[in-house]
Amino acid sequence: MPRPDVTALRNKLLQAGISPTYVRRTVRELNDHFEDLVDEGLDAGRDRDAAERQALQSLGAMSNVAAAMRDQPQLKSWAWRWPRIAVVIYPLACVAALPVVPIVAGVQHAESITRWGLGLVLEAFVTATMFLVLQLAITLT
Amino acid sequence: MAQTNPPFMSGVPELLLLRLLEQQEMYGYELVRSIRTVTGEAISLGEGVIYPALHGLERNGALKSRRKAVAGRTRVYYGLTAKGRKRLVKLADDWRRIQGGIESALGTPAHA
Numbered sequence: 001m002p003r004p005d006v007t008a009l010r011n012k013l014l015q016a017g018i019s020p021t022y023v024r025r026t027v028r029e030l031n032d033h034f035e036d037l038v039d040e041g042l043d044a045g046r047d048r049d050a051a052e053r054q055a056l057q058s059l060g061a062m063s064n065v066a067a068a069m070r071d072q073p074q075l076k077s078w079a080w081r082w083p084r085i086a087v088v089i090y091p092l093a094c095v096a097a098l099p100v101v102p103i104v105a106g107v108q109h110a111e112s113i114t115r116w117g118l119g120l121v122l123e124a125f126v127t128a129t130m131f132l133v134l135q136l137a138i139t140l141t
Numbered sequence: 142m143a144q145t146n147p148p149f150m151s152g153v154p155e156l157l158l159l160r161l162l163e164q165q166e167m168y169g170y171e172l173v174r175s176i177r178t179v180t181g182e183a184i185s186l187g188e189g190v191i192y193p194a195l196h197g198l199e200r201n202g203a204l205k206s207r208r209k210a211v212a213g214r215t216r217v218y219y220g221l222t223a224k225g226r227k228r229l230v231k232l233a234d235d236w237r238r239i240q241g242g243i244e245s246a247l248g249t250p251a252h253a
Binding site for chain 1: 168169170173187188189190192193194196197200201214215216217
């Protein structure tokens with residue numbers, strides 16, 4: 001089934017420094033456009049395979065889309081446009097996020113962490129009981 | 142079929158997009174169809190490359206976009222901003238000036 005190769009396009013655009021927001025939007029809009037073209041072909045009486053092939057041809061080569069995106073410097077992510085600032089900001093942001101991330105993750109996964117903690121307590125209790133029984137068996141024999 | 146994106150087409154897609162969006166909001170597929178209709182199929186864009194053009198214009202503040210659910214699909218509709226209207230006026234003036242110059246040149250017999 002012919003479809004536009006949006007995975008390769010996504011990778012090319014991200015490698016070229018295009019903002020992820022615009023990469024996602026482009027991929028989504030191209031997919032929607034492709035579906036509209038297929039519907040148009042089906043309405044014109046083509047079978048699905050022929051309609052998809054025609055839609056792919058009308059949409060054009062994804063390499064042309066990638067080239068057109070690369071020609072728009074304003075679509076690049078800010079880190080690509082101002083790399084020196086990014087080099088300073090990113091490490092500082094990581095240092096600032098370090099103490100916050102475990103707290104946020106803990107709150108988000110509170111239920112799992114509680115179950116995991118209770119599991120550990122139960123496991124420790126069972127192990128301690130087994131050791132106690134073993135110790136009593138040794139002492140009494 | 143008309144040739145797509147020849148070198149002299151620079152600036153034409155932008156002018157057409159702004160002109161069409163001046164009248165009403167549209168999404169990408171609608172815009173491509175409208176360009177074909179209003180130009181009498183003289184201009185046929187590679188359909189996928191309309192999105193980089195739209196995103197570039199939006200990023201420059203000439204267009205604004207909004208999502209709208211239509212018939213079970215979420216469309217991104219584009220519309221003109223005040224900055225886009227000014228840009229359209231400028232591009233249209235430039236185009237008329239160039240068109241006048243070309244027509245004048247074509248109408249004048251060449252000298253040996």
